[in-house]
Amino acid sequence: MSALNYSAGFGNQHQSEAIAGSLPIGRNSPQKVARGLYAELLSGSAFTAPRNENLRSWLYRRQPSVVVGSFLPLAHAYLCTGAREGQVSPPDPMRWAPIEMPAEPTDFVEGLRTMAVNGDPDAQLGIATHLYVANQSMGRRAFINADGEMLIVPQQGVLRIATELGLLDVAPGEIALLPRGMAFKVELDGPSRGYVCENYGAAFRLPELGPIGSNGLANARDFLAPVAAFEATPGAYEIVKKYGGSLWCAVQAHSPFNVVAWHGNLTPYKYDTKHFMTIGSISFDHPDPSIFTVLTSPSDTAGWANCDFVIFPPRWMVAEDSFRPPWYHRNVMSEYMGLVLGQYDAKPEGFKPGGSSLHNAYVPHGPDTEAFDKASNADLAPHKLDNTLAFMFETRWRLLPTEFALKGGALETNYAACWAGLTDNFQE
Numbered sequence: 343m344s345a346l347n348y349s350a351g352f353g354n355q356h357q358s359e360a361i362a363g364s365l366p367i368g369r370n371s372p373q374k375v376a377r378g379l380y381a382e383l384l385s386g387s388a389f390t391a392p393r394n395e396n397l398r399s400w401l402y403r404r405q406p407s408v409v410v411g412s413f414l415p416l417a418h419a420y421l422c423t424g425a426r427e428g429q430v431s432p433p434d435p436m437r438w439a440p441i442e443m444p445a446e447p448t449d450f451v452e453g454l455r456t457m458a459v460n461g462d463p464d465a466q467l468g469i470a471t472h473l474y475v476a477n478q479s480m481g482r483r484a485f486i487n488a489d490g491e492m493l494i495v496p497q498q499g500v501l502r503i504a505t506e507l508g509l510l511d512v513a514p515g516e517i518a519l520l521p522r523g524m525a526f527k528v529e530l531d532g533p534s535r536g537y538v539c540e541n542y543g544a545a546f547r548l549p550e551l552g553p554i555g556s557n558g559l560a561n562a563r564d565f566l567a568p569v570a571a572f573e574a575t576p577g578a579y580e581i582v583k584k585y586g587g588s589l590w591c592a593v594q595a596h597s598p599f600n601v602v603a604w605h606g607n608l609t610p611y612k613y614d615t616k617h618f619m620t621i622g623s624i625s626f627d628h629p630d631p632s633i634f635t636v637l638t639s640p641s642d643t644a645g646w647a648n649c650d651f652v653i654f655p656p657r658w659m660v661a662e663d664s665f666r667p668p669w670y671h672r673n674v675m676s677e678y679m680g681l682v683l684g685q686y687d688a689k690p691e692g693f694k695p696g697g698s699s700l701h702n703a704y705v706p707h708g709p710d711t712e713a714f715d716k717a718s719n720a721d722l723a724p725h726k727l728d729n730t731l732a733f734m735f736e737t738r739w740r741l742l743p744t745e746f747a748l749k750g751g752a753l754e755t756n757y758a759a760c761w762a763g764l765t766d767n768f769q770e
């Protein structure tokens with residue numbers, strides 16, 4: 343596959359045309375659009391949302407999205423939505439082994455496995471955490487998620503994601519952010535696995551930097567939007583839509599990837615986590631993990647995120663007289679974690695790439711016995727945590743595991759045993 347071009351900058355008013363002269367100049371909806379294209383507005387916020395939160399793009403396309411026909415229900419055995427489809431489970435820490443690649447041909451949508459849910463897409467609140475396992479490109483099949491935006495974290499396999507606004511190539515170590523309601527399809531280069539945060543709440547944005555200043559963490563210029571690209575091959579397309587927690591399917595006679603030009607600030611993005619500028623302790627103590635926030639979806643209460651996307655990338659550990667890994671803690675927020683590669687310092691052996699863990703609100707957790715012993719006795723010379731990438735979807739609402747998470751076979755039965763060796767070392 344040839345290298346793609348991108349348009350850089352998070353939240354910019356991007357503009358792009360696959361054929362020069364297709365974008366209207368100085369207006370959005372001229373009486374006749376150049377080349378016989380139709381103008382279509384896709385909004386990601388209410389029209390009257392404050393200017394700094396207003397999201398919309400104008401699409402100039404060969405046929406408008408309304409030419410689709412009617413939708414019929416489409417079954418999916420593993421896709422769950424909102425707290426209503428979660429299971430009752432005890433307040434124990436939970437951890438899952440990586441799930442197996444499917445034996446049958448499975449595309450990205452068919453390969454979604456919901457692990458945990460909260461909130462309600464109709465209330466525009468909460469998230470779902472999914473895994474995906476896939477071995478087949480979507481071909482002439484597109485997915486539109488009207489319930490939430492999709493943050494994709496590949497763990498294995500490079501994804502070529504075709505969107506209405508153009509193409510993104512996304513490898514492990516990179517992430518993709520796909521706006522709610524925008525059609526996309528996923529092409530594979532081989533068996534692929536990864537994680538998805540489906541966000542029913544406010545759109546992900548860069549966090550405030552406060553005293554950090556005007557630079558650092560994820561810098562806006564490192565987010566890459568696609569450039570306009572449309573599919574010319576004629577023929578029918580299956581449109582799979584997630585709408586109100588159910589999947590629906592319609593067949594239309596043409597490709598939905600027929601946008602010749604577009605402009606606006608509602609765009610898909612990719613971001614390479616190797617550009618994340620970490621900030622950490624250069625004196626003592628382990629800082630709160632919020633220091634590693636890449637993107638945040640705020641809730642109505644300041645600082646209590648609907649979801650924070652947090653990464654634990656390669657970085658130097660230099661803190662003096664400090665227990666360097668995460669502390670033992672009980673958090674009001676709920677933490678779903680995944681591992682893209684390498685080891686996570688709080689669980690060096692037990693947490694595997696492709697695996698997941700869930701430490702829900704007030705469920706105590708922290709370094710396992712091995713990590714505690716190692717970090718309590720380590721020589722505190724500067725040390726590089728290298729070849730590692732863990733991440734966390736942290737949400738203010740409790741995450742309910744799904745039936746697949748509890749009964750699908752990957753749940754560890756004795757996870758809590760990793761803390762059983764923490765003995766009482768009290769010396770009177």
Ligand SMILES: O=C(O)Cc1cc(O)ccc1O
Nearest residue numbers: 630631668669677688707708
């Ligand atoms: O529990 C975890 O492993 C995630 C986490 C990491 C950290 O550095 C501090 C707090 C926290 O919840």
Ligand SMILES: [Fe+2]
Nearest residue numbers: 673677701707
């Ligand atoms: Fe934690």
